[in-house]
Amino acid sequence: MTDWLTGCPAPAKLNTFLHVVGRREDGYHLLQSHFRLIDWSDTLDFARRDDGLIRRTHELPGVPESADLTLRAARLLQERLGTPYGVDLTLHKVLPAGAGLGGGSSDAATTLIALNRLWNGGLSRAQLMELGLQLGADVPFFLFGEDAFVEGIGERLTPYPGPERWFVVLWPGIHVPTAQVFASPRLTRNTPIGTIASLAATPLRNDLEPVVRALFPEVDAALEWLARHAGMARMSGSGSCVFAEFAEPSEAERIAAQVPSGWQAKVARTLHRHPLHDWL
Numbered sequence: 001m002t003d004w005l006t007g008c009p010a011p012a013k014l015n016t017f018l019h020v021v022g023r024r025e026d027g028y029h030l031l032q033s034h035f036r037l038i039d040w041s042d043t044l045d046f047a048r049r050d051d052g053l054i055r056r057t058h059e060l061p062g063v064p065e066s067a068d069l070t071l072r073a074a075r076l077l078q079e080r081l082g083t084p085y086g087v088d089l090t091l092h093k094v095l096p097a098g099a100g101l102g103g104g105s106s107d108a109a110t111t112l113i114a115l116n117r118l119w120n121g122g123l124s125r126a127q128l129m130e131l132g133l134q135l136g137a138d139v140p141f142f143l144f145g146e147d148a149f150v151e152g153i154g155e156r157l158t159p160y161p162g163p164e165r166w167f168v169v170l171w172p173g174i175h176v177p178t179a180q181v182f183a184s185p186r187l188t189r190n191t192p193i194g195t196i197a198s199l200a201a202t203p204l205r206n207d208l209e210p211v212v213r214a215l216f217p218e219v220d221a222a223l224e225w226l227a228r229h230a231g232m233a234r235m236s237g238s239g240s241c242v243f244a245e246f247a248e249p250s251e252a253e254r255i256a257a258q259v260p261s262g263w264q265a266k267v268a269r270t271l272h273r274h275p276l277h278d279w280l
């Protein structure tokens with residue numbers, strides 16, 4: 001049994017569309033969405049400890065240890081397995097947080113996958129997905145590990161592979177609090193439920209976009225700029241990142257090169273599978 005794992009990737013996702021189709025009794029919203037993995041990632045290192053302690057060696061601005069999704073994931077798995085092992089973990093943060101890319105959720109998913117291996121946990125993909133849902137609605141998707149049609153609050157997943165694409169992902173430099181977006185009285189919560197086939201024939205839309213545009217002028221400006229230069233633009237998840245989609249990398253690079261200074265642009269490509277897919 002190996003006692004460390006380094007350079008474990010935690011890739012981001014984009015929502016090519018997102019419909020809010022209802023609300024659960026507990027206030028959580030029911031969604032239908034196409035989640036795609038992209039090759040823009042955080043990375044994590046893990047060193048097993050024999051004394052049961054779980055420690056981080058990184059700092060995350062604004063995120064205390066008690067809220068860090070990597071530590072929360074490690075503690076949850078340790079408890080579930082009843083293992084005597086602990087870990088020193090290090091997150092190399094690249095992805096903007098609170099940006100609709102699911103970075104924190106992906107960090108949590110990679111932690112569960114890596115520690116399940118490092119601690120010889122033996123949990124299946126389905127068991128880890130169930131555990132991951134306790135950490136956040138996006139976590140099961142990253143454990144599923146491939147493009148998916150996502151329903152419920154994020155726990156019902158059907159494989160939904162999309163074509164190879166390149167995206168210009170534009171980060172307007174702000175963090176959007178997901179809970180504030182879902183709490184807005186402006187949010188429409190009654191988009192008709194579709195099937196994969198019917199939705200494939202429907203124009204792509206993110207129901208959270210009008211709410212975020214109205215609350216955060218930076219997101220509105222980024223969407224406007226991208227629509228003008230790329231001919232299309234949508235927001236991912238609850239923002240703040242917006243993106244345009246291309247069939248060729250050269251076109252994406254051309255648009256990214258024109259992005260005004262002050263905004264961060266990244267050209268990202270679709271991933272066929274999560275890089276750690278075969279670890280489960």
Ligand SMILES: C[C@@](CO)(OP(=O)(O)O)[C@H](O)COP(=O)(O)OP(=O)(O)OC[C@H]1O[C@@H](n2ccc(N)nc2=O)[C@H](O)[C@@H]1O
Nearest residue numbers: 027028029100101102136137138153178179182237238239
């Ligand atoms: C909207 C989406 C779509 O991909 O993405 P992000 O922009 O966050 O990546 C997700 O469903 C977000 O998932 P995630 O970021 O894991 O959300 P959570 O931490 O579970 O929830 C944060 C808060 O948002 C609200 N929430 C979240 C998900 C959901 N389906 N309905 C909700 O009402 C709840 O108030 C919850 O307390």
Ligand SMILES: Nc1ncnc2c1ncn2[C@@H]1O[C@H](COP(=O)(O)OP(=O)(O)O)[C@@H](O)[C@H]1O
Nearest residue numbers: 067068069097098099100101102103104105107
């Ligand atoms: N490891 C982590 N990386 C990023 N954010 C984290 C992490 N742990 C906790 N958080 C908290 O989760 C929030 C949402 O993070 P993230 O998943 O990146 O955004 P989003 O849900 O918009 O995609 C952050 O604003 C931060 O407070």
